[in-house]
Amino acid sequence: MGFTNLSGGRKQPSPVVAIIFLALLAALGLFMGISGFFKAEMSLGDALATGPKSGKCVSGVPAYGAAHPNFEYSHKLSFIPLINEYYYLVMSEDMQSGVLVRADKDFGKNFSSEDYSNITGIRIKGNVKSTSKKVRETFTGIDYRAVHSSYYIDLLSTKMSIYWLIIGIYNVIALVCVIINLIKNGVGASPATVAGKITAGVLMLGAFYCTYLLVVMIVQIA
Numbered sequence: 001m002g003f004t005n006l007s008g009g010r011k012q013p014s015p016v017v018a019i020i021f022l023a024l025l026a027a028l029g030l031f032m033g034i035s036g037f038f039k040a041e042m043s044l045g046d047a048l049a050t051g052p053k054s055g056k057c058v059s060g061v062p063a064y065g066a067a068h069p070n071f072e073y074s075h076k077l078s079f080i081p082l083i084n085e086y087y088y089l090v091m092s093e094d095m096q097s098g099v100l101v102r103a104d105k106d107f108g109k110n111f112s113s114e115d116y117s118n119i120t121g122i123r124i125k126g127n128v129k130s131t132s133k134k135v136r137e138t139f140t141g142i143d144y145r146a147v148h149s150s151y152y153i154d155l156l157s158t159k160m161s162i163y164w165l166i167i168g169i170y171n172v173i174a175l176v177c178v179i180i181n182l183i184k185n186g187v188g189a190s191p192a193t194v195a196g197k198i199t200a201g202v203l204m205l206g207a208f209y210c211t212y213l214l215v216v217m218i219v220q221i222a
Contacts, residue, residue, distance in 0.1 A: 029168025036161030062090035100152035
């Protein structure tokens, strides 16, 4: 006769998978977040003249721009709205070349609805990203000599990098907490102290928020 399995024959789940998963998400978030702040710079004038270049960060003051979004797209998960994207066209001083920018909903208020001039003097800055097919097709009929639509300037790139950093930092904290709990309480055990239970609850809430952010990031990349 062997020893009786007091756990009812159930095998405790291995924490290795969870640890690897958290480590990968932490590395991804930190890499994407940090790398977003270190792009080679390119002037808006050069971007308008030759087109935005991949891997660059474009900055400058546009002479003209759309007062309303040229293209708006809503990302949804089933019927649940996740994020709305707003694309605008900004133009050179001679209005002979333009480039797409992704910005927030109120970006167009910086430009006149009559002559499209930059009435607030806003300076734009953002990383260059590849334009999706659905956005490029929207701009094929615009009657300008040169609309650089293969790439766009993402004026939300700083915010996106911060979101990635939140994901990375959260997963670093979660990884440390999981390891500490394993050392103190063993595999499969819940936190024994009130402080440990509160920490677990906070981490759970953070997991929901970071999952939402991660879905938003993946949807925009796809």
